[in-house]
Amino acid sequence: MTVLTLRGVTAGYGDDAPILHDVSLDLQPGEVVAIIGPNGAGKSTAMKAVFGLLHLHGGQVWLGDEEITGEPPERVVARGVCFVPQTENVFPNLTVQENLEMGAYILTGPLDDRLDHVYGLFPPLLEKRNQAAGTLSGGQRQMVALGRALMLDPKVLMLDEPTAGLSPAYAQQIFELIGRINGAGTPIMMVEQNARQALSVAHRGYVLVDGRNRHQGTGADLIADPEVARMFLGG
Amino acid sequence: MGDLLIFVNFYLLPGLVLGSIYALGAIGVSLVFGILRFAHFAHGDMMTLGAYLALTVVAVTGANPMLALPLAMIGTAIIALGIDRWFYKPFHDKSTIVLVIASFGIALMLRSLIRVIWGVEIESYSVGISRPLVFFDSLRIAERHIWIIGSTVVLMLIVHWLLTRTRTGKAMRAVSDSPELARLTGIPTERVIKATWMLGAALAAAAGVFVGWDTQLQTTMGWNLLLPIFASAILGGIGRPYGAMAGGMVIGLAEELSTYPWIGTEPLLSPGYKTGIAFAIMVVMLIWRPAGLLRGRVY
Numbered sequence: 256m257t258v259l260t261l262r263g264v265t266a267g268y269g270d271d272a273p274i275l276h277d278v279s280l281d282l283q284p285g286e287v288v289a290i291i292g293p294n295g296a297g298k299s300t301a302m303k304a305v306f307g308l309l310h311l312h313g314g315q316v317w318l319g320d321e322e323i324t325g326e327p328p329e330r331v332v333a334r335g336v337c338f339v340p341q342t343e344n345v346f347p348n349l350t351v352q353e354n355l356e357m358g359a360y361i362l363t364g365p366l367d368d369r370l371d372h373v374y375g376l377f378p379p380l381l382e383k384r385n386q387a388a389g390t391l392s393g394g395q396r397q398m399v400a401l402g403r404a405l406m407l408d409p410k411v412l413m414l415d416e417p418t419a420g421l422s423p424a425y426a427q428q429i430f431e432l433i434g435r436i437n438g439a440g441t442p443i444m445m446v447e448q449n450a451r452q453a454l455s456v457a458h459r460g461y462v463l464v465d466g467r468n469r470h471q472g473t474g475a476d477l478i479a480d481p482e483v484a485r486m487f488l489g490g
Numbered sequence: 491m492g493d494l495l496i497f498v499n500f501y502l503l504p505g506l507v508l509g510s511i512y513a514l515g516a517i518g519v520s521l522v523f524g525i526l527r528f529a530h531f532a533h534g535d536m537m538t539l540g541a542y543l544a545l546t547v548v549a550v551t552g553a554n555p556m557l558a559l560p561l562a563m564i565g566t567a568i569i570a571l572g573i574d575r576w577f578y579k580p581f582h583d584k585s586t587i588v589l590v591i592a593s594f595g596i597a598l599m600l601r602s603l604i605r606v607i608w609g610v611e612i613e614s615y616s617v618g619i620s621r622p623l624v625f626f627d628s629l630r631i632a633e634r635h636i637w638i639i640g641s642t643v644v645l646m647l648i649v650h651w652l653l654t655r656t657r658t659g660k661a662m663r664a665v666s667d668s669p670e671l672a673r674l675t676g677i678p679t680e681r682v683i684k685a686t687w688m689l690g691a692a693l694a695a696a697a698g699v700f701v702g703w704d705t706q707l708q709t710t711m712g713w714n715l716l717l718p719i720f721a722s723a724i725l726g727g728i729g730r731p732y733g734a735m736a737g738g739m740v741i742g743l744a745e746e747l748s749t750y751p752w753i754g755t756e757p758l759l760s761p762g763y764k765t766g767i768a769f770a771i772m773v774v775m776l777i778w779r780p781a782g783l784l785r786g787r788v789y
Contacts, residue, residue, distance in 0.1 A: 306674060332676030340674060346667040349660065357664050360657065361676045403675065 256319060258282045258442045259305070259336070259411050264314030266304045273312050274300045275466045280444070282411065287433065287443045289457035289474065291450040291487055297466035298446040299341065299415050306331050306338060318411070333361055335410035341419055341446075344400035347389025351380050354388050354399050358406030366406070373402040376432065394425035401432065412436065414445035418452075430456050450487040454478050462487070495628050501750045502743075507635050507704055509742025510642035514697035515715060516722035516734035517649060518690025524666035524729025525686045526582075528589040532573075532596040533694055533719065534712030539600055540566040540695020541702035541711065542608050548615050555615045555703045556637050562699050563692040570691030571684060597713065604709050613707040638700045645696060646735055649689070653731060658685045666729045718745070718768035725775050727782025736783065741768050 259282040267273035274297045282288050290298045303309050305316050306328040316324045318334055332338075337358075346354050355373055359366050374381040377398040383391065388399050397417060404412060417433065418426035426449060434456055437443050447453030454460050454474040462470035462483055470483055477483050515537060522530045540562045547558035577596055581588045622630040652659040658681070665672040665682045673679055694712075701711055722741050726733020745767045748759040759767075775782065 308674075328673045329676050329678055332674070338674050340671065343668050343671055346664045346671065348667050349663055353660050353663075356657075356660060357672075357675050357677060360661060360678075407676075 256284070257317070258284055258286075258319060259444065260315075260317040261301065261304065262315045262317065264301070264304050264316065265312040266300065266309040266314070267312065269310055273466070275304065277314070278304075278463065278466065278468055280461055280468075282442050282444050283458075285437070285440060285442055286459060287437050287445070287457045289450075289453040289460040290444070290446045290463060291448075291453060291460060291477075292463035292469070293486070296463040298463055300466070301463065302338065302413050302415055302444070302446060305336065305413065329361075332407070335407065336413065337404035337407055337409035337411070338413045339400045339404045339415060339417060341415040345388040345391075345396050345403070348387055350385050351388055351391070351399055352384040354403050355380075355406050358403035362407065369406050369408070372408075373405055376405065376435070377402050394421050394428070397421060397425070397429060398432075401429075401436075405436065409441060412441050412443045414443065416446055416448055418447065418449050426452070451478065492628070497750065499630050501746050503631060503635055503639075505743035505746030506739075507638050507700070507742070508746055509739035510639055511697045511700050511704075511715070511738075512718050512722045512742045513735045513738025514642060514645065514693045514700070515719040516726065516738045517731045518694045519719055520723040520726065520728055520731055520734040521662065521666070521686050521690050523723065525662060525669075526578075526589070526683060527669075528586040528593065529720070530690075531590065531593040531716065532600060533690070534714070534716040535597045535600040535604075536566055536570060536691050536694040536712065537698030537701065537715065538604055538707075538709060538712035539569065539698065540691075541698035541707050542604050542613075543695065544699045544702065545608065545613055545615065545707055555634075555699055556641070559641065559696060559699050563695045566695035566698075567688040567692045570687040574683065574687045601709055601713065608709075610709060613702075615703055615707075634703050638704065641696065642700075645693065649693070649731060649735075652689065658682065662686055662689075717772075718742075718765070721768040721772035721775075724772055724780075724782055727784035730782065730784040733782055733784035741771055744768075744771065 261278060261280045264275055264278045265273045266275045278297070278301055280290070280301060290301060292298050300309065304311065307326050308328060311325055315322055318336060323331055323334065346357060349357065355370060356366060359369055379395060380398055380402060383395065388396060391399065401417070418429050421429065430452055433443060433445070445453065454477050457474040460472065460474050460477045461468065462477065470477060470480065472480070515533060519530060519533050543565045544555055544558035544562035547553065547561050548555055573596055577592055578589060581592055622632045624630050653663055661672070661677045661682050662685060664677060665679060669679065698712055701715065718741055722737035723734050725740060726735070726737030745764045748767050749757040749761045749764060752758045
C-alpha cells in the first residue's frame with residue numbers, strides 16, 4: 256500500500272494565486288523518492304502541503320489509507336510523518352540533546368533508547384550534546400536536524416534540501432546517511448537541488464516545473480532522459 | 491557610620507531590591523514577547539493584581555506577606571490564563587499589533603477592576619514601623635529586604651530549573667527560538683502558550699507583592715513600573731529569560747547607584763531623575779545593540 260499520496264494538489268500561501276497546480280506524488284513502502292526541478296518550481300511547497308502549512312485550493316493528501324488533507328502540523332507529526340525544513344531546522348539556543356528531545360516531545364516515558372539510536376547514527380553529536388545547536392557547523396547542524404526528525408522513529412521522513420549549503424564531503428556523508436536510514440526501512444521523500452546525486456540514491460524521482468508535474472520515473476531513467484539531463488543535470 | 495555602610499544600606503541594598511522587582515517582571519515580558527511575539531502592556535497591571543490579591547490574604551489571615559505570596563502567584567496565574575483564553579487567544583492569528591492594543595485594553599480593565607474591588611486609597615501590608623535588623627553594629631537591613639532578595643533568588647533558580655529540566659520549559663525555549671519549527675516538530679504550541687502565561691503572571695505577581703511590601707500599594711503601581719521592566723527585557727535581549735534577570739538587576743542597581751555622591755558630596759544625579767535612567771538605557775540599547783546583551787530577537 257502507498258505510504259503517502261498527494262492527489263491533484265493545487266495550493267499556495269494564503270489566498271494568493273496557487274503555486275502548485277494539480278500536483279500528484281506518491282511514496283511507496285521502503286522507497287526514497289527525490290523531487291527535483293528548477294528554483295521556484297514549488298518543490299518545497301509540495302512538502303509543506305502535506306503539513307497543512309498551506310492553503311489548499313484543491314486535491315487531497317493521504318497517509319496510507321487515511322486522509323490527512325489540511326491537518327495541522329502537530330497532528331501530522333503525531334501520525335508519524337517527520338519533516339526537516341531546509342533553513343532554520345534546529346533550535347539554535349537549545350543544546351544538541353535538547354533539540355533531539357524536542358523531536359520526541361509527543362512521546363512520554365524515557366527517551367534513552369531513541370537517543371542512543373540517534374547518537375549511533377551521528378557519533379559526532381554525542382560529544383557535542385551539551386553544546387548549543389546554533390554554535391555547530393552547517394553539516395553538524397544538519398545532523399541535529401535529521402536526528403531530531405528520527406527521534407520519533409517516523410513512518411515517513413520528509414527532507415527539504417538536506418544538502419543545501421554543505422561542502423561536497425558533507426553532502427556525500429548526508430546522502431550516505433539517507434541511504435542507511437532508508438536501509439533500516441524508513442521511506443523518505445526529499446527535495447534536492449543536487450539533482451544527479453539525489454537521483455542516484457533515489458528509487459524514483461519527480462521533476463516539477465512551474466508547480467506542475469513534468470517528468471517522473473526511476474532515478475536511473477531520469478538521469479538517462481536527455482531533456483532532464485539538459486535542464487537539471489548540467490548537460 | 492562609615493562611607494561603605496552608607497553605600498550598602500542606602501544605595502546597594504535598595505538597588506538589589508529594585509533590581510529583583512524589575513527582574514521578576516522582565517522575565518515574563520521577555521518570555522511573552524519571545525513566544526507570543528507581542529509587547530504585553532498589561533504586565534504591569536498583572537503585578538498590581540498580584541499585590542492586591544496578597545493584600546486580601548494578609549488582611550483576612552493577618553499573615554506575613556511572604557505567606558500570601560504563593561496564593562497571589564497562583565491566583566494571578568489563573569486569571570492570566572482566563573485573560574489569554576477570552577481576550578488574547580481570539581487574536582492569535584491576527585497581526586501582533588492587534589494583540590498589543592488588546593493588552594492596552596486589558597491593562598485599563600484590570601486597573602479599573604482593582605479600583606472597583608479594593609478602592610483607590612493607598613494601602614499597605616503592615617501597620618506601624620518595623621525595625622531593621624542590625625548586623626555588625628551598623629549594617630542595617632530591613633527584614634523585608636532579606637525576604638525580597640532571598641525569594642527572588644529562589645524564584646530565579648526555579649525558573650532556571652523549569653526552563654532547562656522540564657519538558658514544557660524546554661518546549662517554551664524551543665517555541666521562543668523558532669515557532670514554525672516547533673509546530674513542525676509536533677510541540678503543542680497552545681500548551682506552551684498557557685505555560686508561558688502562568689509562569690509570566692506568577693512572577694509578575696511576586697514582583698507586585700514585593701513592590702507593595704517595600705513601599706505601598708496603589709492601583710497605578712504596576713503601570714508605573716512598565717517602562718523600567720521593558721527596558722530590562724530589552725537590555726537582556728527579547729526572548730532571553732536569563733537576559734531579563736540580568737537586565738532587571740542592572741537597571742535596578744543603576745537607578746539607585748546613580749544618586750550616590752560618586753564625585754564630591756552631591757548626588758551624582760538628583761533622585762528626581764532616577765527613573766530617567768531606565769529610559770536612557772533603553773534608548774542607548776535600541777540604538778547601539780537592539781538585540782540586547784544576550785542577543786535576543788530583533789523584530
